[in-house]
Each structure stands twice: as C-alpha cells, then as structure tokens.
Amino acid sequence: MKFFNHLTFGQYVPSESPVHRLDPRCKIIAVLVLLTGVFLAKHPAVFSVWGVLLACLTAAARLPFRLVLRSAKPVLILVLFTASIHIFFTSGTPLLSLGIVTISREGLVLAVYMGLRLLFLVLFASFLTLTTRPMELADGLERLFSPFTRFGFPAHELAMMMTIALRFIPTLLDETDRIMKAQLARGASFDRGGLWKRLKAFLPVLIPLFVIVFQRAEDLAVAMEARCYRGGAGRTRMSPLAWKGTDTAALLLVPAVVILLVTIDRSLA
Amino acid sequence: MEYHIPEIFGAGWNSPPAVKDLQVRSPRAERLIRCDSGADCEADRQGVREVRMEEDGEIRIFAPDACASGAFLFREAKFFMEATTVNSTRRMVWTALLSAVAAVLMYIDMAVPLFPRFLKLDLSDLPALVAAFAWGPAAGVFTELIKNLIHSLTTSTAGVGELANFLMGSALVVPAGLIYRRNRTRKGALAGLAAGTLSMTVTAALANYFFLLPFYSNFLPLEKIIAMSSAAIPAVRDMGTLVLYAVVPFNLLKGTVVSLATVQLYKRISTLIR
Numbered sequence: 001m002k003f004f005n006h007l008t009f010g011q012y013v014p015s016e017s018p019v020h021r022l023d024p025r026c027k028i029i030a031v032l033v034l035l036t037g038v039f040l041a042k043h044p045a046v047f048s049v050w051g052v053l054l055a056c057l058t059a060a061a062r063l064p065f066r067l068v069l070r071s072a073k074p075v076l077i078l079v080l081f082t083a084s085i086h087i088f089f090t091s092g093t094p095l096l097s098l099g100i101v102t103i104s105r106e107g108l109v110l111a112v113y114m115g116l117r118l119l120f121l122v123l124f125a126s127f128l129t130l131t132t133r134p135m136e137l138a139d140g141l142e143r144l145f146s147p148f149t150r151f152g153f154p155a156h157e158l159a160m161m162m163t164i165a166l167r168f169i170p171t172l173l174d175e176t177d178r179i180m181k182a183q184l185a186r187g188a189s190f191d192r193g194g195l196w197k198r199l200k201a202f203l204p205v206l207i208p209l210f211v212i213v214f215q216r217a218e219d220l221a222v223a224m225e226a227r228c229y230r231g232g233a234g235r236t237r238m239s240p241l242a243w244k245g246t247d248t249a250a251l252l253l254v255p256a257v258v259i260l261l262v263t264i265d266r267s268l269a
Numbered sequence: 270m271e272y273h274i275p276e277i278f279g280a281g282w283n284s285p286p287a288v289k290d291l292q293v294r295s296p297r298a299e300r301l302i303r304c305d306s307g308a309d310c311e312a313d314r315q316g317v318r319e320v321r322m323e324e325d326g327e328i329r330i331f332a333p334d335a336c337a338s339g340a341f342l343f344r345e346a347k348f349f350m351e352a353t354t355v356n357s358t359r360r361m362v363w364t365a366l367l368s369a370v371a372a373v374l375m376y377i378d379m380a381v382p383l384f385p386r387f388l389k390l391d392l393s394d395l396p397a398l399v400a401a402f403a404w405g406p407a408a409g410v411f412t413e414l415i416k417n418l419i420h421s422l423t424t425s426t427a428g429v430g431e432l433a434n435f436l437m438g439s440a441l442v443v444p445a446g447l448i449y450r451r452n453r454t455r456k457g458a459l460a461g462l463a464a465g466t467l468s469m470t471v472t473a474a475l476a477n478y479f480f481l482l483p484f485y486s487n488f489l490p491l492e493k494i495i496a497m498s499s500a501a502i503p504a505v506r507d508m509g510t511l512v513l514y515a516v517v518p519f520n521l522l523k524g525t526v527v528s529l530a531t532v533q534l535y536k537r538i539s540t541l542i543r
C-alpha cells in the first residue's frame with residue numbers, strides 16, 4: 001500500500017514537440033493568459049472552443065490525450081462535488097424527480113459548465129508541467145523575477161530553492177511513506193479517532209521526517225559549499241535559456257486568441 | 270558614528286595584530302563585527318581587508334504595519350540572501366527542504382468536524398514556522414512562497430487559493446519569527462505563535478471577505494456556499510456572518526493546532542538545528 005501514489009509533481013513527459021521547445025518564460029506567461037481566458041468564459045459555444053483548443057494543444061505537444069486527462073485526477077472529486085451541488089441545489093424546470101431530490105434542467109446545465117470550467121483550468125495549468133522540465137521552469141521563474149533583484153528580491157535563490165524542493169519532494173514522499181508504514185507496523189492508526197487523536201498520531205511521523213530532512217539539508221549544504229557554490233552572480237549554465245522567434249510568435253498568438261474568445265463571449269452573453 | 274578601539278597587541282613577536290580596529294560606519298555595519306588580521310597578503314593586494322561576521326538578531330523593529338508592508342518583506346528578503354557565506358547557503362538549503370516538507374504536508378489535509386467541508390486543516394504551515402524559528406521570519410516567508418509556487422503547479426483555482434494561502438501563512442510566520450527572535454524561550458515561542466495566530470485570523474477574514482469568497486462564487490454561487498455552511502453552523506446567513514462564524518473560528522483553531530504541533534515538534538528537533 002502506498003499512501004501518496006496519486007501525487008504527480010514531476011509529471012514532465014519528454015517529447016520532441018514545438019510546445020516542448022518553447023521557452024519556459026513564454027510558456028509560463030502563456031499559461032497564465034490562457035487560465036484567465038478560461039476563467040472568464042461563460043457561453044457554451046465559447047466553452048466548446050476552449051475544449052477544441054485543449055485538444056489542439058495536446059496534439060501540438062504530441063502528448064497522449066489519456067496522459068493529459070490523468071493530470072485532472074487529483075481534482076476529480078472537487079469537480080464532481082461542485083457539479084453535484086449545482087445539480088441538486090438549483091431550482092428551475094424539473095427534469096427528474098426522485099423523492100425529495102429534484103434535478104432541474106438549469107441545474108444540470110450549470111453543473112456541466114462549472115465542472116468543465118474547473119476541469120479546463122486544471123488541464124490548461126497542467127500543460128506547463130507536462131511540457132516543461134522542473135529545472136527549466138525554475139530557470140524561467142528566475143528570469144521572470146530577475147527585474148525585481150534591483151529591489152533586493154533574491155530571484156536566483158528563489159529559483160534554486162524551488163529546484164531543490166522539487167527534487168526532494170519524491171524522496172520525502174518515499175521517506176514519509178516508509179515512516180508511516182513503520183509506525184503502522186507498531187500499531188499506530190492515522191485515520192481513526194477524532195481530529196486531535198489523528199494529529200497526535202501524526203507527530204511520531206513528523207519528528208523522524210524532520211530529522212531526515214535536517215540530515216539531508218546538512219549533507220546538501222556541505223556538498224554545495226565543497227563545490228564552491230556562492231550564489232547567482234557569475235554562475236554559468238549548461239543550457240542557458242534562449243528566446244527564439246517562435247516564442248515571440250506564441251506570445252503574440254496566445255493573448256490574441258484569448259482576447260478574441262473573451263470578446264466573442266462577452267458579445268454573445 | 271565613528272569610533273576606534275586602539276590597536277590590540279600582536280599575538281607573537283613581530284606578528285601582525287589579531288584585531289586592528291573596530292570601525293562603525295553605517296547602521297548595517299553596526300551589527301557586523303569587523304575582523305582584520307592583515308595577515309592575508311593575498312586579500313590585501315585585492316583590496317579586501319576585512320572579514321565580516323554576522324551576529325544573530327539583526328533587525329530590531331517590530332510593528333504590525335511594518336510586517337505587512339512589502340517594503341519590510343523586501344528588506345528582510347534582501348537581508349536573508351545578502352551575504353554569500355557558509356551560513357547563507359545552509360539557510361537556503363534548509364529553507365528549500367522545509368518547503369518540500371510543507372508542499373508534501375499541504376496534500377495531507379483533513380476535514381474538521383463542525384465546520385463546512387471546504388475549510389480543511391493541513392499542517393503545511395508547520396515547516397514554515399520551524400524555518401522562521403530557526404532562521405528568522407524571512408526564511409518562513411520563503412518557505413510559504415515556495416510551498417505555494419509548487420502547489421500552484423497542480424492548482425485548481427488558477428493560483429488564487431495559493432495566493433491566499435501565502436498571505437495567511439506569511440501573516441502567521443512573520444510575527445511568530447520576529448517575537449521568537451527577540452525572546453528565544455518557550456514563553457517567547459508561545460507569545461509569537463499566539464500573535465501569529467491572531468494576525469493569520471485577521472488576514473484570513475479580510476482575504477476571504479474581499480477576494481477569496483467572491484472568487485469562489487464564480488464556481489459555486491455564494492448562496493450555495495452559505496447554504497452549505499449554515500447546514501453546519503446555523504448562525505451563518507450572509508457573507509459577513511460566514512466569515513465571522515466559519516472562517517474566523519476555523520483559523521483560530523488552525524492556528525492553535527499548528528502552534529501546538531510546532532511547540533511539540535520544535536522542542537524535540539531544536540537540538541539538531543545549528
């Protein structure tokens with residue numbers, strides 16, 4: 001039994017596609033613009049266009065559709081929950097009556113909209129992590145934040161910390177899993193009892209976890225020191241980010257499409 | 270302010286003095302002890318004549334408005350990363366790993382009885398508090414920031430939930446870290462955690478009222494959120510009472526639980542820090 005097998009952080013899928021080759025900076029901004037667009041969509045026709053766009057993007061990124069859909073798994077419960085609330089708590093023309101529960105036409109429509117909207121948000125956001133390596137993502141964030149360095153914002157350190165954190169999350173999940181199993185073998189139970197009892201049961205997991213984390217942090221710090229790590233200034237990269245013409249094109253195309261869709265949406269509504 | 274301490278005699282015959290002088294130039298330098306042996310001729314040739322050491326407990330202000338302001342955070346952040354010494358690499362790596370723990374803990378959340386289901390308790394602020402206690406409030410804020418950046422990779426709220434979590438977490442961590450830095454005792458820790466819990470509750474109430482609930486109402490109309498909540502808490506009638514009777518007690522509870530867990534944990538692991 002694994003406790004955390006539903007977590008997919010480093011869900012990068014390597015592939016040779018135009019989307020993969022885009023600059024991470026370009027992808028971060030484009031995804032933010034796309035999310036805003038999805039968020040503003042209201043009309044059913046525009047929603048279907050967003051669905052088509054999602055399919056196009058999947059094809060352009062040469063990703064299996066199944067894989068993209070899988071990234072929505074963590075929020076599936078949330079989507080179903082939101083949809084069911086809309087189905088059962090919207091009054092309108094009744095479609096189906098089961099005792100006290102009445103499903104109305106309006107409720108069903110709303111449920112589909114809201115469910116799709118949540119689903120689309122997650123799916124579009126997942127494109128960033130599906131097509132960009134965590135390292136590239138951190139690099140992109142560093143470069144995007146770098147204008148703030150003149151105000152004292154540690155952009156390089158932030159990116160470095162994020163890279164380290166991302167690299168260690170799978171390790172820590174494994175460690176947590178192992179500690180929880182060890183405690184279970186000694187008779188601990190994590191899902192029984194009230195809130196307080198469950199929290200108290202969790203403390204014997206946290207303490208060894210923090211001890212492991214401190215050891216790893218110390219090892220890593222010593223290793224970095226030994227290799228003369230001294231911050232961002234003067235650091236060279238194996239593959240520095242390069243802004244290409246396709247990035248500029250993508251960054252013009254995406255906002256144009258989003259603005260177009262939002263204006264159509266507004267005029268239809 | 271500029272003053273000199275006369276030369277201290279040399280350590281051995283004809284050898285340069287161990288400590289030449291102590292000069293204070295700026296408020297920043299006031300907190301640094303200047304050591305200059307003059308023995309390192311290589312450093313001398315390059316014009317580097319001093320080694321500065323940092324002392325603990327540098328920033329001595331504490332004002333609630335100052336904590337909230339971006340200027341304060343920027344200055345703390347700048348200070349946090351200023352010196353590229355052994356300490357700062359360690360500080361960075363520790364913060365990074367604590368953020369990783371926080372990101373993991375953020376996914377282990379549990380529903381709390383008596384509260385609406387969408388308010389969930391997680392212990393992800395715990396590593397941030399540990400970071401704030403061990404390395405100062407800026408480390409805590411960075412832990413919160415990285416945790417939320419990582420969480421926003423798998424976001425279901427287009428980053429708005431993460432932004433709110435970051436603001437609330439920082440409001441918890443900054444007062445706790447500042448007070449504990451001034452008073453490194455159990456009492457100081459408890460006072461800091463209490464102040465942090467209060468400031469987190471206020472931030473949560475404001476964030477929920479002004480942008481979180483209006484944002485969520487795009488997915489779930491507000492009436493339905495309120496209907497859901499009044500099933501759990503009958504006193505909830507509108508957004509104001511929702512914040513007052515659900516968000517405020519929930520965050521007080523969350524702050525207390527996280528604080529108690531931090532005290533329990535920090536007591537046991539503090540010997541391993543530094």
